[in-house]
Amino acid sequence: GGEVPGSIIGEILAAGREMLRHPIETLPHARETVEKLAGSYHLVLITKGDLFDQERKLAQSGMGDLFDAVEIVSDKSAATYARIFSRHGDGPQKSMMVGNSLKSDVVP
Numbered sequence: 001g002g003e004v005p006g007s008i009i010g011e012i013l014a015a016g017r018e019m020l021r022h023p024i025e026t027l028p029h030a031r032e033t034v035e036k037l038a039g040s041y042h043l044v045l046i047t048k049g050d051l052f053d054q055e056r057k058l059a060q061s062g063m064g065d066l067f068d069a070v071e072i073v074s075d076k077s078a079a080t081y082a083r084i085f086s087r088h089g090d091g092p093q094k095s096m097m098v099g100n101s102l103k104s105d106v107v108p
Contacts (some may be wrong), residue, residue: 024060027100034066044069044088048076048104076104 037043045067047054054072058064069088073080085095099105 020056024057026061026063031063031066034063038066042089043067044071044084046071046073046076046081046084048073076108078108081108 034043043066045058047058047070049072051072058070064070071084071088073084081095081097082092085092089095097105
């Protein structure tokens with residue numbers, strides 16, 4: 001009926017605060033790999049989500065300085081990638097995407 005007890009809202013807020021306190025853990029060898037690529041390639045990090053949360057995670061990872069640019073987007077689509085690849089490089093035909101999601105990183 002659209003009514004939620006205050007105790008439930010409190011639990012949701014507590015879970016959110018706990019998630020924000022959780023340390024950022026990168027995938028094994030991610031830092032070393034990005035460091036090696038950064039010396040030879042123009043690297044652009046494209047991530048989707050809440051602007052402040054993504055900025056926080058990138059800052060906590062300590063990897064922000066390894067990228068030439070960071071794009072935080074609300075939608076990962078072919079048009080989004082084409083626009084970003086054109087802005088930061090020679091367009092999608094001369095770009096390569098590496099990601100962990102078939103749906104949002106590879107298919108578009």
